Amino acid sequence: ILNVEQSPQSLHVQEGDSTNFTCSFPSSNFYALHWYRWETAKSPEALFVMTLNGDEKKKGRISATLNTKEGYSYLYIKGSQPEDSATYLCAFIGTGNQFYFGTGTSLTVIP
Amino acid sequence: DSGVTQTPKHLITATGQRVTLRCSPRSGDLSVYWYQQSLDQGLQFLIQYYNGEERAKGNILERFSAQQFPDLHSELNLSSLELGDSALYFCASSVGGQWGYNEQFFGPGTRLTVL
Numbered sequence: 001i002l003n004v005e006q007s008p009q010s011l012h013v014q015e016g017d018s019t020n021f022t023c024s025f026p027s028s029n030f031y032a033l034h035w036y037r038w039e040t041a042k043s044p045e046a047l048f049v050m051t052l053n054g055d056e057k058k059k060g061r062i063s064a065t066l067n068t069k070e071g072y073s074y075l076y077i078k079g080s081q082p083e084d085s086a087t088y089l090c091a092f093i094g095t096g097n098q099f100y101f102g103t104g105t106s107l108t109v110i111p
Numbered sequence: 112d113s114g115v116t117q118t119p120k121h122l123i124t125a126t127g128q129r130v131t132l133r134c135s136p137r138s139g140d141l142s143v144y145w146y147q148q149s150l151d152q153g154l155q156f157l158i159q160y161y162n163g164e165e166r167a168k169g170n171i172l173e174r175f176s177a178q179q180f181p182d183l184h185s186e187l188n189l190s191s192l193e194l195g196d197s198a199l200y201f202c203a204s205s206v207g208g209q210w211g212y213n214e215q216f217f218g219p220g221t222r223l224t225v226l
Contacts, residue, residue, distance in 0.1 A: 031210065031211045032211035032212055034211075034215070042219075043113065043201060043217035043218060043219055043220055044154075044201070044203075044217045045113075045217070046214045046215055046216065046217075049211075049212060049213070049214050051211075051212060089154070093210070093211030097167045097168055097169060097210075099156035099167075099169055099211070100156075101153055101154040101155070101156075103153055
């Protein structure tokens, strides 16, 4: 089983703050990286599918970058809102049927 | 609502039994993925089917099997159930079958409790 690490484990920010978190993964056998947003009592919702080194994706106030050579991806949220409160999961997809989720970063945005 | 449906929502059964979980993908999606979320292991990929054919296999136990039917719905069969199989089972679907490159849409999950 591969190590896909996310940090921090949890984060509390004030409404309006910008924040970011990290997903670290093995730099070899990289194929793709997925980011998901997972609210309590719901199912994961896809945010981004990232495939190329240097990829940058954006959806509204949320954006992500990818560095496959050093094995990390950052997720940024600009101007956090209470509705952004959720767990943010990354998933490393490697060659050879490897599909490993990180343990997630739990974000709480305080109004 | 992602458009992916799973039945049943909850299932309670005993050790040694066999159950079938059902998933209907979003209209137009050809791939179905199964995941298991347990307390100690987090979210794990089990298996992917694309247009009726097995496409990728993850950490799926030999006691578990899946299939995708011509109408594209999928079933996950779990047999000789053990206490440790208690988990939330998610199904997801995507349009294409290319490994890892497709955005996946998750269903609401089936919560399985083995007593």
